[in-house]
Amino acid sequence: MDKGLLFFMQLLASGIALGCLYAMIALGFVLILKATDILNFAQGEVIMMAAFICYFLVTALHLPFLLAVLLTCLSVGLMGIVTERVILRPMIGEPVFAVVMVTIGLSIFLRSLAGIIFGHTNLVFPSPFPKETVSMGGVILSQTQIWIMISTLGLIVIFFLFFKYSRIGLAMRGTADDQHIALLMGISVKRVFALIWGISFITGAIAGIFLANVMVINLGISFVAVSAFPAIILGGLESIPGAIIGGIAIGVIENLAGGYLDQIIGGGVKDVTPFVVLFLILMVRPYGLFGKKEIERV
């Protein structure tokens, strides 16, 4: 393969791996949005909390990795249920602005709380994945990246089966469709809300643990979630397949822009690209690829 093409393929492959991470984070946003119409700005802090908790379970308590992951998911899921019950339920019926602001308040509260508890040093997660890289026709990927792709695929399959076949999954889809009718059909909307927050936090936790493996753990991890906003906008706010496709697309675009434009403009292009893309999507097609098109002419 010639050199330019190989460079492109390499950027594409690692872009897809990064995009899978975004997709996982975006899933966490979209699940809550779809069921409860709330954009949870604190999702990034959930991811950060999960990374910290998992780190301390592995290093301080010397638990095996898989057990630590399980415990992290459980505790973060519980945190999600408690958050819904204590903070979001009193806000039912309030205007969008108030609800958005509550989650922003929660996000900066959790972030600084994490700073107070865990400190501001950079922690390095003892990665359970082997260091050897895998080469596929010249394109090099680390094993962590491959596991990220596999886990994202697994999550997609699990969610598909869950929403298609399980009783509670159906109840959730019903609630997302129309809360009043769901309530009339005997679905406990309150329980659905609590559970969806739990599930969304667990999705965030899995993303957080993987993020901990690919970057150093500090408070900055929470900003990765902000970079996933373009993914949910691109996919359409309320679409689960949209979140996945949007996530992967943003990951690839970001990586390509970083790879080609950084040489011209100078560093940091990678970090702003998602926001420029977000801005462009909002201008051209605000409801994204798969979103509901709300027609309202004013």
Added chain:
Amino acid sequence: MLQTLWIKAWIGLFILGLVVAPFATDPYVVYLINLSCVATVAALGLNLLTGFTGQISLGHAAFFAIGAYCTAILSSEFGMPYWLCLPASGFFAAFTGLLLGIPCLRLKGLYLAMATMSFGVVVEYVVITWEGVTKGVRGIGIPTPKVFGYPLDSNEKLYYFLLAVTAIAVVAATNLVRTRIGRAFIAIRDRDIAAEVMGVNLTKYKVMAFAIGSFYAGVAGGLYAYLMHYIHPEHFTFLLSVQYLAMIIVGGLGSILGSVFGAVFITIIPEFIKGLADLLTLAIPALQDKYDDGWNIAAFGLLIMLFLIFEPKGLFGIWIRVKTCFKNWPYTY
């Protein structure tokens, strides 16, 4: 406003108090009041945009930064006086506000929040990377402003200057919301479709709200540059935008007096937390030297949540309740 003798007396007393304040208190308090003044101007702008017109903005710090850099560059590179720098900062910020407002016309709620937030991120990036103009992470020093050849080289001297600008800003905003424009803003907030049907030109007034809000932020940024003598990209992060939102939420959305309350409250709250942390340290020695900025930020987050859940009208709501309580006494119920 000045209906009765009592109100006149109280307002007179309040103004007198503000005038003698620098002589009666120590320099640190004066510095805090100065910071509150800057915050008040910025919070007024955000309240006009978010509280009155209902357009959520998570990028207010970006306009503040634009104003601050405008003043810094004009006064340090070109030696311009304050009376040119401040309006120039305001108008330049208003111009960028127009540029942001026009594409954001179609967006509402969550979408608008995300668009303004990404605007903030992009401005932060530009400020750090465009070293030729902003000097990047080295920051810019600002010369002392001179009023009629008289240098404002201490906090006490700056105090009167800031107070005057803040007073103008407050009076202008109070009057603005009473005019046709202000009514149009409120109509758009309450129901934009109904406003359009009533003959309010949505395009015009939404863009105008963006421009006015960013004008205030720009002027506040300029004042901030004069107050701090040195600005750095780190001063203008997303957290600052959240802080302004905290001000208008804690103070009271859609209320001029509320913006002032909120700005003062959020500016002085770190002092209380520091005091509280000292007390806690006495009780629990393990907390020694643990206090840092994180505690303040945690408190902002907590305050935003508590006010939204328990007192959505903010400090202004409490103020009104206390006032009616006194007014109706002894028939309070």
